[in-house]
Amino acid sequence: MDQLLLKSLRVVALPTETNFRGVTVREIALIQGEYGWGEFSPFLEYDDAESAPWLACAIEAATTPKPKLYRTEVAVNGTIPALNDEVELARIVESYPGATTFKIKVGSNTQEDIARINIIRSLRPGAKIRLDANGLLSVDQTVSLLQLAGEIEYIEQPCATLEELRELKRQIDVKIVGDEVLRKAKNPFAVDLEGAIDYLMLKVQPLGGIARAHQLAEHHKLPVVVSSALESAVGINYGLILAASFESMKFDCGLGTGSLLAKNVADLPIVDGKIQITEVVPHLEGLDVTADRFKWWKNRIMRTAELLK
Numbered sequence: 001m002d003q004l005l006l007k008s009l010r011v012v013a014l015p016t017e018t019n020f021r022g023v024t025v026r027e028i029a030l031i032q033g034e035y036g037w038g039e040f041s042p043f044l045e046y047d048d049a050e051s052a053p054w055l056a057c058a059i060e061a062a063t064t065p066k067p068k069l070y071r072t073e074v075a076v077n078g079t080i081p082a083l084n085d086e087v088e089l090a091r092i093v094e095s096y097p098g099a100t101t102f103k104i105k106v107g108s109n110t111q112e113d114i115a116r117i118n119i120i121r122s123l124r125p126g127a128k129i130r131l132d133a134n135g136l137l138s139v140d141q142t143v144s145l146l147q148l149a150g151e152i153e154y155i156e157q158p159c160a161t162l163e164e165l166r167e168l169k170r171q172i173d174v175k176i177v178g179d180e181v182l183r184k185a186k187n188p189f190a191v192d193l194e195g196a197i198d199y200l201m202l203k204v205q206p207l208g209g210i211a212r213a214h215q216l217a218e219h220h221k222l223p224v225v226v227s228s229a230l231e232s233a234v235g236i237n238y239g240l241i242l243a244a245s246f247e248s249m250k251f252d253c254g255l256g257t258g259s260l261l262a263k264n265v266a267d268l269p270i271v272d273g274k275i276q277i278t279e280v281v282p283h284l285e286g287l288d289v290t291a292d293r294f295k296w297w298k299n300r301i302m303r304t305a306e307l308l309k
Contacts, residue, residue: 001055001059001301001302001305001308002033002059002063004033005031005032005033005059005062005063006031006298006301006302008030008031008032008033009029009030009031009294009297009298009301010029010030010282010284010288011027011028011029011030011288011289011293011294011297011298012027012028012030012232012265012284012287012288012289013025013026013027013028013287013288013289013293014026014027014028014232014261014262014263014264014265014287015261015262015263016230016260016261016262017091017092017095017259017260017261017262018081018083018088018092018260019081019083020081020230020260021081021105021134021230023043023230026041026230026232026261027041027044027289027293027297028040028041028231028232028234028235028265029041029058029297029300029301030232030234030265030282030284031058031059031062032062033059033061033062033063034062034063035061035062035063035064035065035066036061036062036279036280037061037062037234037280037281037282038057038058038059038060038061038062038063038234038238039057039058039061039205039231039232039234039235039238040054040055040057040058040205040301041054041205041229041230041231041232041235042054042205042206043229048300048303048304048307049307050184051300051304052208052304052307052308053205053206053207053208053209053212054205054206054208054304055301055304055305055308056208056209056212056308057204057205057207057208057209057210057238058205059308060208060209060210060211061209061234061238064211066241067210067211067214067241067245068245069241069244069245069277070244070245070246070247070249071244071249072244072276072277073244073274073275073276073277074226074240074243074244074249074253074255074274074275074277075101075252075253075273075274076096076099076252076253076254076255076256076270076273076274076275077096077099077101077102077103077130077252077253077254077256078092078093078095078096078099078101078102078103078124078256078259079102079103079105079254079256079257079259079260080092080093080102080103080104080105080116080120081105081260082105082106082107082108082112082113082116083116084112084115084116084119086119089116089119089120089123090123092259092260093120093123093124095259095270096256096259096270096273097270097271097272097273098270098271098272098273098274099124099127099252099256099270099273100124100126100127100128100252100273101127101128101129101130101153101251101252102120102124102127102128102129102130103130103131103132103156103254104116104117104120104129104130104131104132105132105133105134106131106132106133106136106137106145107133107134107136107137107158108136110141110144110145110148113131113145113149114145114148114149117129117131117149117150121150128153128252129149129150129151129152129153130152130153130154130155130156130177131145131149131152131154131155131156131158132155132156132157132179133155133156133157133158133159134156134157134179134180135157135158135159135160135180135181136160137158137159138159138164139159139164139167139168139171142155142158142159142168142172143168143171143172146172146174152174153175154174154175154176154177154198154199155174155175155176155177156176156177156179156201157177157178157179157180157181157201158176160180160181161181162181162191162192162193162196165178165181165196165197166195166196169195169196169197169198175198175199176196176197176198176199177197177198177199177200177201177225178193178196178197178199178200178201179201179203179227181193181196181197182200182201182207182216182220183201183203183206183207188207188216189215189216189219193220193222197222198222198223199222199223199224199225199251200216200217200220200222200223200224200225201224201225201226201227202216202217202224202225202226202227202242203226203227203228203229203239204226204235204238204239204242205229205231205235205238206229210238210241210242210245213242214245214246217246223248223250223251224246224249225249225251225253225254226239226242226243226246226249226253226254226255227239227253227254227255228254228255228257230257230260230261231257232258232261232264232265232266232282233258233264233265233266233267233268233280233282234265234266234280234282236255236257236258236268236275237266237268237277237278237280239253239255240253240255240268240275240277241277243255244277252273255275256270256275263287265280265282265283265284265287266280266281266282266283268280
């Protein structure tokens with residue numbers, strides 16, 4: 001990895017508004033290059049091999065020109081964590097002003113999942129509802145959930161394996177989006193998605209950057225939707241750039257997750273359900289991690305960079 005990039009390294013800690021998949025503080029590494037800032041923020045439990053595409057994306061963002069964009073703003077969905085506190089859910093829904101689509105985390109308990117879906121419907125009547133199970137459900141559990149859930153735009157990664165997804169697809173009419181089945185694969189180009197999913201979820205960091213995400217979309221020849229991985233404004237903006245670099249984007253994208261952070265490095269406001277693409281200049285004062293955590297991240301980057309050679 002270029003030493004100038006490494007010298008620019010800053011690591012910040014961003015508290016979340018609520019517990020999101022067990023995360024209450026999001027640590028983010030940022031590097032600066034000729035073309036701006038790049039973000040490296042694989043979750044703490046990811047090993048170096050799984051983190052390698054995330055670093056490739058950060059380097060791409062900092063060192064290469066941005067692609068041609070087909071729009072200057074991107075419509076986003078609201079993201080609803082797996083909780084059922086009505087006051088907290090109301091606050092989260094209101095943090096997505098103008099959003100007409102909500103993605104609801106499901107998979108832990110069918111009764112609680114249905115209650116959560118109904119609360120969101122009551123808070124934002126007429127909104128499109130999509131579900132995300134992160135591979136937690138069996139085929140039978142997914143069928144049971146969908147029978148109770150009402151009209152659903154799509155369900156994202158309901159089951160963990162391709163075999164389960166193919167079996168599920170034979171039993172339901174609801175569209176299926178593949179996420180982990182692609183980004184967790186050792187070689188996402190080698191995954192046979194035939195008969196398993198209808199749409200492809202693209203996340204710019206886990207898939208290794210904008211150029212590689214486009215290569216994957218072209219290879220698998222499926223409609224795509226772009227989402228984020230609980231990133232800072234730097235990573236979110238790069239996801240917005242990815243979404244805007246597709247000539248056709250018929251879905252609201254999951255790029256509004258900045259609303260889940262209590263602090264951020266820059267402001268990317270949601271206006272009428274959309275976020276404007278901008279040149280993000282992060283404000284880092286008061287957000288830096290401790291010296292020990294900085295060293296941990298620097299060592300992680302140096303190890304991961306060896307895998308990219």
